[in-house]
Amino acid sequence: MPPSPAGASVPTTTAGGRSPATTPTAPGELTPVGLDPADAVAATVRSGTPRTTGGLLVLAGMLLVALNLRAAVTSLGALLDEVRVGLAFSGAMAGFITTLPAIAFAGLGAVTPWLVRRLSPARLLVFGMLALAVGQLLRALTGSAVVFLLTSALALAGIAVANILLPMLVKQHFPHRTGLVTGAYTMALTVGTTVAAASAVPVAHAFGSWRAGLGVWAGLAAVAVLPWLPAALRSRATTRRATRGATTTGRSGIRPGRTRLGWAMAIYFGAQSLSGYAIMGWLAQLFRDAGFRPQDAGLLLAGVTALGVPIALLMPALAGRLGTLRPLIFALTAASSLAYLGLAFAPRDGAVLWVVLLAFGQGAFPLILTTIGLRARTADGTVALSAFAQSTGYVIAALGPLLVGILYETTGGWTAPVGFLLAALAVQTGAGVLIARPRYIEDER
Incomplete structure (x- = not known):
């Protein structure tokens, strides 16, 4: 769909097929990260593309999130023997830990549309990356196998939400560059996967403990919070208005x-x-x-x-x-x-x-x-x-x-x-x- 002429009023269509009142937009208008997804994509299409600065910030935030999406999994895989011995895991517990990512991604990913109806994507990513950072840090500090399992689940919950949100953000902010932006964040995901797998053991050896090899990735997750904070702080009122007035995921x-x-x-x-x-x-x-x-x-x-x-x-x-x-x-x-x-x-x-x-x-x-x-x-x-x-x-x-x-x-x-x-x-x-x-x-x- 080509962008509208400057100052034109373009009708948008809700998921239910209704056409609400038109809204004039200026060329180059930035779609806020805090908008409801259905409204945000319509605003993006109306204006053509996001403003360069805002678009680059969103892209940088997406790439930082993508770097984190497998580091918690592959770093544990590289150090599983050391963790198993250090926390006296049973064979069943060790086996469950290796299947926990897929279970978490399946179960928690399924509730993300429900969360999107209540929180903006920016706020969800802030909460998700905070959960990932805290979960990775706490599991590196605990001496309990049960706490390790629970904090790993907390970290994976943050990843599960981000897994679902990134394709939506591509559609919302870069509707005409879907392949390029998806390629960029998938490459970042692959780089994070590779670096975490390759460096977890050397980091653990350098600091003399497997805990360092796992805990260091909490810092990367904390950094991924930063690009989303301004939009998350702005989005609260917008989300409340969108929740009252928009047809959103799960009701469409x-x-x-x-x-x-x-x-x-x-x-x-x-x-x-x-x-x-x-x-x-x-x-x-x-x-x-x-x-x-x-x-x-x-x-x-x-x-x-x-x-x-x-x-x-x-x-x-x-x-x-x-x-x-x-x-x-x-x-x-x-x-x-x-x-x-x-x-x-x-x-x-x-x-x-x-x-x-x-x-x-x-x-x-x-x-x-x-x-x-x-x-x-x-x-x-x-x-x-x-x-x-x-x-x-x-x-x-x-x-x-x-x-x-x-x-x-x-x-x-x-x-x-x-x-x-x-x-x-x-x-x-x-x-x-x-x-x-x-x-x-x-x-x-």
């Missing part, structure tokens, strides 16, 4: 769980996340079983994440320019299929090639994040679709490492686990075909 009739598109998005998200969690959890062990030294196996695993950084930037931009996503979906499937077959039959001889192909195949993650924004017309639809796809998808994803581990222990090899991942890839591809063509969640109500 947008129910992704009752649509084919919603379920296809959730299944694609879940299947690609399942493979991602399984790769992160078990790829190093596969390479060790193939005869690699532990440090070399770790480097090969890190290679998948590191190669994913440029892919995370390019994939959304490419997806935003294509009329249909089928070529990308089939290319990602082909790369993952070849990688899985190589890992099953020649894991040592072609290890570097399989890592490169896996990294490309994992481009399905930035692709689905971009598609969430492409398959909704409004911020209202985006947050509803994002919440359903991610919360349902993470339930599916939680099964990945568990089932791969069971198959590995039962069969004593990697043929059955890789076969399971190939089956999940087939399901992912089928769902991808359904989401490939342009369509909108609002049209399927």
